[in-house]
Amino acid sequence: MTNIATPVTPSPVAPAPAPHPSGDKRFKILEVHMKKHQFRHDALIEVLHKAQELFGYLEDDLLLFISHKLKLPPSRVYGVATFYHFFTLKPKGEHTCVVCMGTACYVKGADKLVEAVQENLKIKPGETTPDKKVSLLTARCIGACGIAPAVVYDGIVTPRQTPEATLEQINKWVQA
Amino acid sequence: MILNDLLQLKEKELAARKKILLRCCMAAGCISSNSTGVKEQLEKAVAEAGLQNEVEVRGVGCMKLCCEGPLVAVEPANEMYVKVTPENAPSIISALQGGQANVDQTDPNAAFFTKQLSIVLANSGIVNPERIESYVALDGYLALHEVLNEMTPKDVVETMVKSGLRGRGGAGFPTGLKWGTVAKSPGSKKYVICNADEGDPGAFMDRSVLESDPHSVLEGMAIAAYAVGADQGYLYVRAEYPLAIARLQLAIKQAKQMGLLGAGIFESPFNFNVDIRIGAGAFVCGEETALMMSVEGKRGTPRPRPPFPAESGLFGCPTLLNNVETFANVPAIYRKGADWFAGIGTEKSKGTKVFALAGKIKNTGLIEVPMGTPLHTIVEEMGGGAPDGGKIKAVQTGGPSGGCIPAQHLDTPVDYESLGKLGSIMGSGGMIVMDEGTRMVDVARFFMEFCMDESCGKCIPCRAGTVQMHNLLDKILKRKATARDLAKLEELCDMVRNTSLCGLGQTAPNPTLSTLRFFRNEYEDLLQPDTFDGGANHSQTVTK
Numbered sequence: 005m006t007n008i009a010t011p012v013t014p015s016p017v018a019p020a021p022a023p024h025p026s027g028d029k030r031f032k033i034l035e036v037h038m039k040k041h042q043f044r045h046d047a048l049i050e051v052l053h054k055a056q057e058l059f060g061y062l063e064d065d066l067l068l069f070i071s072h073k074l075k076l077p078p079s080r081v082y083g084v085a086t087f088y089h090f091f092t093l094k095p096k097g098e099h100t101c102v103v104c105m106g107t108a109c110y111v112k113g114a115d116k117l118v119e120a121v122q123e124n125l126k127i128k129p130g131e132t133t134p135d136k137k138v139s140l141l142t143a144r145c146i147g148a149c150g151i152a153p154a155v156v157y158d159g160i161v162t163p164r165q166t167p168e169a170t171l172e173q174i175n176k177w178v179q180a
Numbered sequence: 181m182i183l184n185d186l187l188q189l190k191e192k193e194l195a196a197r198k199k200i201l202l203r204c205c206m207a208a209g210c211i212s213s214n215s216t217g218v219k220e221q222l223e224k225a226v227a228e229a230g231l232q233n234e235v236e237v238r239g240v241g242c243m244k245l246c247c248e249g250p251l252v253a254v255e256p257a258n259e260m261y262v263k264v265t266p267e268n269a270p271s272i273i274s275a276l277q278g279g280q281a282n283v284d285q286t287d288p289n290a291a292f293f294t295k296q297l298s299i300v301l302a303n304s305g306i307v308n309p310e311r312i313e314s315y316v317a318l319d320g321y322l323a324l325h326e327v328l329n330e331m332t333p334k335d336v337v338e339t340m341v342k343s344g345l346r347g348r349g350g351a352g353f354p355t356g357l358k359w360g361t362v363a364k365s366p367g368s369k370k371y372v373i374c375n376a377d378e379g380d381p382g383a384f385m386d387r388s389v390l391e392s393d394p395h396s397v398l399e400g401m402a403i404a405a406y407a408v409g410a411d412q413g414y415l416y417v418r419a420e421y422p423l424a425i426a427r428l429q430l431a432i433k434q435a436k437q438m439g440l441l442g443a444g445i446f447e448s449p450f451n452f453n454v455d456i457r458i459g460a461g462a463f464v465c466g467e468e469t470a471l472m473m474s475v476e477g478k479r480g481t482p483r484p485r486p487p488f489p490a491e492s493g494l495f496g497c498p499t500l501l502n503n504v505e506t507f508a509n510v511p512a513i514y515r516k517g518a519d520w521f522a523g524i525g526t527e528k529s530k531g532t533k534v535f536a537l538a539g540k541i542k543n544t545g546l547i548e549v550p551m552g553t554p555l556h557t558i559v560e561e562m563g564g565g566a567p568d569g570g571k572i573k574a575v576q577t578g579g580p581s582g583g584c585i586p587a588q589h590l591d592t593p594v595d596y597e598s599l600g601k602l603g604s605i606m607g608s609g610g611m612i613v614m615d616e617g618t619r620m621v622d623v624a625r626f627f628m629e630f631c632m633d634e635s636c637g638k639c640i641p642c643r644a645g646t647v648q649m650h651n652l653l654d655k656i657l658k659r660k661a662t663a664r665d666l667a668k669l670e671e672l673c674d675m676v677r678n679t680s681l682c683g684l685g686q687t688a689p690n691p692t693l694s695t696l697r698f699f700r701n702e703y704e705d706l707l708q709p710d711t712f713d714g715g716a717n718h719s720q721t722v723t724k
Contacts, residue, residue, distance in 0.1 A: 046495075048477035049460055053419065080478075087479040087636075088460030090419050107382035107579065107612045108538035110626055144463065144630075145381035146420050149538035149610075150209045150246020150545050161212035 024069070030058045031069060038073055045076060048084055052091055061092045089144070097132040097139035099177045101170070102156040106145030109153040117153060118142060120167035121174060138177055181439035182447055183325055186316060193317035198236040200276055201255040202226075203305060206239035207246075207391045208423050209384075214266065215250035221269035222252070229273050238314075241392020243305035244293070246545040248286060253305070262286045291561045292543050297524070299532050300508045301548045304392035309427050312434040315395040321440050323514035327403050328448045336407035337363055340510075342518035344530035349375055349466075349503035350578065350607045351683075352529070352596040358500065361490040362408040365498035370410035372401050373494065373501045375471060376417040376424070379463040380579030381630065383610030385534040386504035388546055390417070390424035393508065394431035398441065398454060400507030403514060405452045408500050413454040414475050419461060428456055463580075463634035467682045468493075468501045470636065481638045482682035503608065505534055525551030529595035539576075539612035542567045549594070556590040559613055570615040574698070578607025580627045580634075581687035583694025584620065603694040605687070620699040621706060624692045625653040631688035642685025645676035649692065656703060662710045666703060670696065 024031035037054045041047035051074065055066055062085050071081040085091045103109075103117050118129060121140050125133055132139040148154040151163030157173055204219040222237045243251045248262035252272065261272060261283045268283045275281035298304070308314040315321070327336055341356030362370060374397060378386040390397065401413050417425050432454055435441040443451045457475050464470045465480040472494045474480040493499025509531060513521045525531050529551035535558065538544045542564030549558060555575055559565070566572050574584040577594075583604030585592065592598050596606050614623065632646040652669040655661040673689035673696075680686045696703060 044477075046475065046477040049474065050458065050477075053458055053460070083479055084477070088462050090459075090461035105381070107576065107610065107626070108544070110381075111539045111612060111614055111618055111623075143420065144379065144461065144634075145383070147378065147384035147387040148209050148212060149382055149384050149536055151212060151249070152538060152544070154212070161208065163209075163212050 034058060034069075035073060038070075043074055045074060048074060048076065048081065049088070052081075052085055056091060061095045063093070094132075095136070098137050099158055100139045100141060100156075101174060102141045102143050102146075103129075103170075104146045104148065104152070104154045104156070105142045106147075106149060106152070108149035109145075112152045114153040116167050117155060117165055117170050120171055124171055124174060125178075133178075138174060183329075186321060186325065189313060189316050190319070193313045198234055200231075200235045200257075202235060202237045202272070203240045203243070203253040203255070204237060205241070205243045205249055205251045205305065206309075207242040207388055208421075209242070209246045210249035210251060211423070213249050213263075215264075217266040218250050218252065218264050218269065221266040222272065225269040225273040228270075229277070231273070231276070235273075235276065238308050239310070240306060241304045241309050242301075242388040242546055244296070244301070244546045245286060245543060247543060253288075258288050260286050260288050292545075292547070292564070295553075295557060295562050296548050297532050297550050298548050299512050299521075299524075300389060300396075300505055300534050301392070301546065302512065303396060304388065304546075307393060307395075309392055309394055310430055312395060312431065312438060312440075315393070319515060320395055320511070321399055323511040324399050324402050324440070325446050327406055327514055328446050328450055333363060333407050333409060336403065336514075339514065339518045340407070343513045343521040344518075344525075345506065345509055345513065345521065346529065346596065347503060348505035348509070348533070348608065350581065350605060352606060355502065355506055358490060358502070359404060359407050361488075362410075362498050362500040365491050367498050369412075369495075369497045370408055371494045371497055371499040372405045372408065372410045372413040373471065373475065373499060374401055374413065374415045374507055375466065375468070375501055375503045376415055376421075377459045377466045377471060378418060378421075378504070378608060379466045379634075380581075380608050380610050382536065382538055382576075382579060382612045383608050384536045384538075385546060385609045387421050387424050388536075389504050389508050389534070390421070391427055394424075394428050395435065396511050397504055397507045398428075398431055398435055400510030401454060402441065402445065402452050403510050404500055404502065404507065406450055408498070410500065411451045411453065413452060414457050414494070415454060416457045416459060416465070416471055416475055418459045425456060425458060432456070462636070463630070464636045464682070464684050467684060470682065471501070472499065479636075481636045482684075484681060505609070526593065526595045528597055533594060533606070533609060535594075535609045535611045537563050537611050537613070540566050540570065540572075540615040540618065541613040551595045552593040554591050554593050555585065558594070558611070559590060563613065566613070566615040570617070572613055573616050573618060574614045574620070576604075576612040576614060576623070576691075577610065578605040578687075578690070579610050580630045581605060581683065581690055582607045582610075583690050584614070584623065584698065585694075586698040589698075603690065603697055605690070620695040620702045621653065621657055624695045625650065625657055627691040628653055628688070631684065635684065635688075639679075639681035639685060641676045641679040642681065642688065645672055645680070645685070646688055648672055649676065649689065653692065656706050659706050659708060661706070662708050663704075664710060666707060 067081050071078040129142045155165045226235045250264045252261040252264050271281045337360045345355040346352040462480045465474045467482045470480040470482040489499040532548050534548045574586050576584050628650045632650045635642045637643045677689045
């Protein structure tokens with residue numbers, strides 16, 4: 005079947021992919037990753053994971069780049085990126101504090117931890133402080149129920165947290 | 181790789197055993213309490229004491245008593261050190277030479293350990309999950325060899341039917357029946373998917389199995405693939421479990437190198453490849469049709485069934501979908517026989533079940549018990565009851581799809597039917613204990629908020645219903661609701677349960693309904709008297 009709709013941008017057929025106009029090397033790395041998956045459509049989530057790992061968050065330009073390379077409509081890429089909680093379209097702060105809100109952590113007082121941070125930093129879960137230093141996030145369950153309540157500070161799972169201990173860590177970041 | 185190579189590998193691994201074995205827990209829970217440092221220091225202390233030829237320090241998976249981590253077990257002395265710090269290492273090593281270790285110990289003969297019966301977790305805490313040889317030493321991949329060489333796919337399915345294994349993901353569908361349906365479905369391309377999207381908050385059994393014994397899941401998948409005629413498998417793992425993903429990647433690589441996965445397994449015509457698909461944080465993707473959408477790289481929204489995945493699943497091909505724990509049961513069933521497995525458990529629920537025991541309880545961690553074990557045994561004897569002399573009020577099973585079982589029903593045996601009768605479900609195995617300080621309406625709101633956030637939005641009863649039910653629960657908690665609101669809530673529960681598209685919506689009212697059933701007084705205590713305004717304010721009751 006011939007293509008009736010003309011693509012907005014010609015599909016890349018050149019053997020060596022042209023570097024991204026921004027000159028950012030991370031686009032090249034991402035493209036190599038897509039090639040590893042043979043630019044398959046079902047690898048979209050894998051590609052988005054890699055993109056977020058490289059860039060920290062998924063901005064529009066990046067999503068368009070992916071949609072173009074995988075030959076998927078931007079609506080599909082945007083739809084998937086916004087469907088899953090793991091992907092973020094906003095930049096995160098320098099530090100992240102993820103409070104686990106799984107049932108085990110909840111009955112052991114995780115809500116008190118969130119409240120304490122919320123009051124201290126004046127931000128809600130999902131937000132970042134205006135100085136872009138700290139992001140407060142909540143997780144569904146990180147599977148560390150044996151050591152509840154658990155908080156993940158910059159990727160490090162920390163067991164048995166109290167509001168005091170959490171604020172101490174937050175203050176260390178704020179004052180740094 | 182042929183049988184001889186496998187047996188030689190096993191002999192070699194067994195011959196390399198040392199006199200004393202120190203097992204150090206390297207699962208996610210203990211690692212967050214610095215068990216990596218403990219292992220390093222233990223190795224250093226062994227070297228300093230010149231005991232390298234006598235003592236092996238092995239990083240292993242979960243040793244079950246997570247609340248006391250990091251754990252270090254000593255063999256053959258049968259001792260288990262708890263809350264070990266890296267500084268304790270020299271003391272533990274000197275204790276091996278007759279000294280005294282100034283580290284707390286737990287009694288390995290306590291009910292928490294002795295009441296367990298391990299099939300799924302048999303290797304957990306014993307094998308090194310990062311070395312395939314360690315798994316082979318415990319007869320790993322022998323079952324796969326036997327299945328490929330001595331059984332037809334039909335025999336394999338029949339054995340599974342005979343074993344009576346039921347799906348461990350929650351619903352309890354007979355595994356053999358599912359395998360048989362996929363095997364019979366016409367089609368040259370078929371898939372096997374392992375559901376490792378353990379989204380149920382408060383459950384961590386599948387994470388532990390994947391981190392502690394990834395090869396048993398891979399072997400189980402390979403056997404299943406042979407039975408149904410699939411050559412491609414996918415493991416759908418949550419992104420929240422980075423360690424499990426890393427260990428699975430390593431396990432797949434090692435198995436491929438040895439010819440235990442890939443093309444021509446055990447030099448037979450059977451091919452089977454496994455790829456990992458990483459989830460991205462959507463609870464609904466635990467539902468099978470939504471999961472398959474996600475594997476295809478799309479939004480994880482469920483679709484109506486039929487057609488069932490067994491007939492038309494991933495990419496429109498017949499697909500077998502089982503949970504991690506189900507696959508982990510498989511190698512043991514073929515190694516020890518279907519009759520052995522069917523001899524464990526109750527009449528309708530065979531084998532064992534792994535539970536993640538957490539919440540307001542003394543011993544939190546993993547337990548594996550035969551089906552039919554009373555809840556009382558699990559919570560009071562093994563779990564040690566509520567901490568600080570508190571009293572247990574209820575046990576929550578099945579997460580956001582399950583219910584709360586009150587203390588007076590703790591003599592209930594755990595099997596699919598008995599829990600169902602109480603308005604709860606077996607679920608994937610999360611078991612959260614609540615004490616007198618837990619407010620049940622608050623728990624109901626917590627789970628409703630969860631379902632509200634996680635609703636994919638495809639069908640209206642779930643998308644709009646969960647929001648309204650959450651608002652009503654919130655209103656009750658804020659002491660602004662009347663009896664009419666409660667009646668409305670019950671009506672909505674019924675409607676959402678009966679009209680939602682997938683399991684998420686159909687079961688979302690369960691926590692509310694079960695707390696209403698057993699703790700109705702807590703709801704009623706929060707109600708305000710009706711104002712008898714003839715319903716003038718009625719329209720405001722459910723607006724946000």
